[in-house]
């Protein structure tokens with residue numbers, strides 16, 4: 001399948017159907033991130049070491065993208081980053097069941113056929129791992145067109161009972177964890193408050209970019225929580241459990257937990273938070289040159305809040321407006337492009353920042369609160385290139 005064709009077909013819907021970007025955001029009529037055209041070349045970043053060489057997809061291994069190579073709006077399923085903590089379970093489509101249990105009026109069990117027979121929704125969703133970082137040049141990212149059903153419809157069918165607090169999502173992948181000196185078998189799991197779980201955009205997805213959900217991405221069924229860090233998107237989903245207590249577990253309380261020093265009602269305190277919605281972030285990913293004209297490109301991810309602007313700064317120059325790819329929809333990634341006129345020979349520092357319609361501006365690293373863990377790395381990321 002040619003991802004570009006797929007992308008073009010699918011985007012019509014998104015672009016026409018939803019005025020997601022704030023009015024006034026500059027758009028460009030053509031594709032913002034074309035594959036390298038004839039005569040075009042990538043301008044080398046001087047911050048990427050020669051030894052930097054993202055590995056191809058391998059079983060049970062994490063995979064991240066070389067962001068300089070991103071040329072399509074939808075990420076090819078094989079290029080889309082991969083993170084899993086307990087291996088990649090094989091699930092047979094025929095014997096697959098999704099159970100809904102706990103504080104519901106009707107406990108339910110669905111086969112894959114049952115799920116596919118329901119009201120299908122389709123949505124563009126891009127996301128990044130909460131542990132995506134500058135060290136990987138932010139390669140733990142991807143953007144795809146997903147098909148599936150609304151989680152809300154399943155929860156309504158089950159009927160959440162009064163007093164329920166959380167909905168827990170269990171994957172089929174399990175591992176031995178040592179907890180308080182005891183080795184126990186645990187499944188990968190994440191939870192959402194009932195309110196967050198009932199958001200209409202949450203999906204139980206079984207198709208990615210027009211193909212059945214690939215094994216590595218959670219075959220046959222995964223959860224998608226648009227606007228949240230990737231950790232929320234439980235792959236190989238087999239059980240949904242509703243309960244009246246907070247779900248405790250490694251991926252809610254120990255890992256994917258940011259430790260930072262913030263003002264808490266006038267007191268300076270170190271606090272920890274579970275990684276939830278994506279912070280407002282942009283990053284430059286590639287610079288190209290054709291016939292002496294330079295172009296800077298990058299991506300934006302956030303929680304779905306409409307955006308005001310994305311800007312680029314060269315060395316000590318002013319912030320200049322960049323253009324969003326008009327294909328962008330509410331929960332897709334937003335690719336941007338800046339025509340860098342009058343680029344002079346030599347080494348330059350380039351950086352981007354994004355602003356949303358509420359006036360939130362992507363902070364510099366220095367402006368962010370003091371932070372110990374590497375989770376939620378969303379500050380401005382200056383890059384260096386040589387012209």
Ligand SMILES: Nc1nc2c(c(=O)[nH]1)N[C@H]1C(S)=C(S)[C@@H](COP(=O)(O)O)O[C@H]1N2
Nearest residue numbers: 081082083084085129171188230231234235
């Ligand atoms: N069952 C299961 N789901 C999971 C995980 C996992 O380890 N097991 N990892 C999570 C994390 S940390 C991320 S970033 C995303 C990555 O999704 P992808 O591999 O399809 O890109 O899946 C999430 N869902």
Ligand SMILES: [Mo]
Nearest residue numbers: 083129130231
């Ligand atoms: Mo992740």
